[in-house]
Amino acid sequence: MTPAPSRAPARGDRRPATPAAPPAVALPPAFEAFYALHCACYLGYALAHVAESAAPRVLGEAMGEVVIRWADIVRRPNPAACAWTLVSTRIRQRGGGPGHDLEDLALRHLEQTALRHPALEYDAFVLHDVLGHSVEDAAEAMGQEVSRVRYALAAGRGRARPGAVGHPPASRLPDPARNTPQE
Template sequence: MRAPAPFRAPVPAGRRPVVPPAVTLPPAFEALYALHGARYLGYALAHVAEPAASRVLGEAMGEVAIRWADIVRRPNPAACAWTVVSARIRARSGGSGLDPADLTPGLFERVGLRHPALEYDAFVLHDVLGYSVEETAEAMGAEVSRVRYALLAGRGPGRPERVARGPAGRLPAAARNTPHE
């Protein structure tokens, strides 16, 4: 027995079917994603489990692609891209991940931190995901000294030096999605 042929809607005479145009991304955008894609995915996985993490990262990278012409005109395109990606991931995590606003109310103000997102992002990339300070700075488009300062300032008195972490090249498993490990 033969399988039935797939249904194809008839095309009216004189009309060709509409074919979406092929999208070619700029080589610099592709390079940015090739360089940082694994770190971005790890950051997304720290907030939500798969398949939502890949979907949220896709949305974030889509936003970066839409804004690409403006991003590459900035003095630090990697920092601009990180800002878009990290903000989108935190916003789309639905509060299920670690969010600076969910931490002890007033903590950042009491400690005197002016950039809670910087400290939070550095903490997630470095302490949770296990990237080196240099790799963390590269992903965030920040200077190494600024990331070091953010990590020290974010620890404050009474915070442990480091949480348990896996090898730097390995993405966290879905079980590591909880902030109380």
């Protein structure tokens, strides 16, 4: 028996090879549920910091970091807070579009030396005051207690008012007439 003739195409007849379909990546169902729950807040936050055309890519990069570290994140006491820290930090680092106006607006929040948690106050400000999310939704997306987000918003607003730093509001000052004995 003679071997079958080779049916390989001649060099000039070669077609470009079509790439194989990329492997399907199965994400953990808990991650997919987490992302579906927080997608709106996360995308809004990205849109507040980067150009609209770049926001999905920047958010995708940030969520890529989260999914890579997912196994470690879900072992922590507060996975939502850990994920928010990764996402918000990445988005702020990549910011460069219309978000600069927003950052200038909120710069007073970040420059105050008296702030204990400037990132919390800034993020609460962006999610609630700028993007219009409820305090509850902002707290859930950031992995914080609702009361803590309310306090951060109030503290930031108090320091943002001129002359408010270090002085209680006039309505809270003691009235000398009320502190003196009545005859």
